[in-house]
Amino acid sequence: MEFRNLGRSGLRISAVSYGNWLTHGSQVEEDAALACVRQALDEGITTFDTADVYANTAAETVLGKALAGERREGLEIFTKVFWPTGPGAHNDHGLSRKHIMESIDGSLRRLGTDYVDLYQAHRYDHETPLEETMLAFADVVRAGKALYIGVSEWRAEEIRAAAELARELRVPLISNQPQYNMLWRVIEAEVVPTSEELGLSQIVWSPIAQGVLTGKYRPGQPPPAGSRATDEKGGAGMIERWMRDDVLTKVQELAPLADQAGLTLAQLAVAWTLQNPNVASAIIGASRPEQVTDNVKAAGVTLEADLLAAIDDVLGDVVERDPAKTQSPRRSEVLG
Numbered sequence: 001m002e003f004r005n006l007g008r009s010g011l012r013i014s015a016v017s018y019g020n021w022l023t024h025g026s027q028v029e030e031d032a033a034l035a036c037v038r039q040a041l042d043e044g045i046t047t048f049d050t051a052d053v054y055a056n057t058a059a060e061t062v063l064g065k066a067l068a069g070e071r072r073e074g075l076e077i078f079t080k081v082f083w084p085t086g087p088g089a090h091n092d093h094g095l096s097r098k099h100i101m102e103s104i105d106g107s108l109r110r111l112g113t114d115y116v117d118l119y120q121a122h123r124y125d126h127e128t129p130l131e132e133t134m135l136a137f138a139d140v141v142r143a144g145k146a147l148y149i150g151v152s153e154w155r156a157e158e159i160r161a162a163a164e165l166a167r168e169l170r171v172p173l174i175s176n177q178p179q180y181n182m183l184w185r186v187i188e189a190e191v192v193p194t195s196e197e198l199g200l201s202q203i204v205w206s207p208i209a210q211g212v213l214t215g216k217y218r219p220g221q222p223p224p225a226g227s228r229a230t231d232e233k234g235g236a237g238m239i240e241r242w243m244r245d246d247v248l249t250k251v252q253e254l255a256p257l258a259d260q261a262g263l264t265l266a267q268l269a270v271a272w273t274l275q276n277p278n279v280a281s282a283i284i285g286a287s288r289p290e291q292v293t294d295n296v297k298a299a300g301v302t303l304e305a306d307l308l309a310a311i312d313d314v315l316g317d318v319v320e321r322d323p324a325k326t327q328s329p330r331r332s333e334v335l336g
Helices: 030-042 054-067 097-111 130-142 156-169 191-198 209-214 235-242 245-252 255-261 265-274 289-298 305-318
Strands: 003-005 012-014 016-019 047-049 076-081 116-121 146-151 173-176 201-204 279-284
Touching: 003 279, 012 016, 012 279, 016 030, 016 289, 030 054, 030 289, 054 076, 054 097, 076 097, 097 116, 097 130, 116 130, 116 173, 130 146, 130 156, 146 156, 156 173, 156 191, 191 201, 209 235, 209 245, 209 265, 245 305, 255 265, 255 305, 265 279, 265 289, 279 289
Parallel strands: 016 047, 016 279, 047 076, 076 116, 116 146, 146 173, 173 201, 201 279
Antiparallel strands: 003 012
16 A cells, blocks of 8 residues: 655555445445455555545444454544534534534544544535634644544635634644546646645545446446446435446546556546545545455556546546536535
């Protein structure tokens, strides 16, 4: 396993990390989830990412159970706060001081740990003053409940404003967690340059576009039984944007390039994200242990410049690059 520093901090994390969005407590039965975490550990993954909202807190509980008994100093455990996790009352969401302080305690209890290595703002809160949010995060760090803080899916100007407050509060803001893959590159124009300037790294989610970049979805054909595209608990809705014949056709055309590199399509996709020097880690998920074994082989792979150019040529205009696609919901949208 390759290890990289997260931002300008001294924290080193595994270049491939394991996340349990849309799997633990939802799509995958608990025994299978535990087996996937065990396989991740066996493959050298030390970094585990979750969020309180995943499966409405159940994902944190499953991850805590899976990591119980492991040497805590040898792990990096990340979680997030923003989305509703309770009955949807007026203070059950957002980045108010009240919600952050109550949420960190709930996350620690479910994860079975005294602290998380990284506590992340899952989206930007348009209704709460940023000063209030950042002071609450600083107090979480000073209370020893988190070692570092990060954000997820924040725009460049939001990251810059948070970084300025973090410096004033002397609290380590070191990361952003955006969606990033061959098909979705909206962070490249603004978020990545801003993060490089400010000393933040990216921890990217959906490096294989929720399974689309594995090539298992074929144009003009129904999705395989049991795949994410058939998961009515949330997976199908999230993957829908990629399930167009023009996208699926382009993905199939990547197969010869993967063969040329001696990689599977999934490995090529994960390795592609890790070529960006601002990416510290790519988060993989799994419903079966063998998927972990396959994807982790992308760590440490170097893709030559001509191969990267060939990928761009194949994908052409199906790639989304618009920075405006990074956005956070308003409170009315959060509560539906």
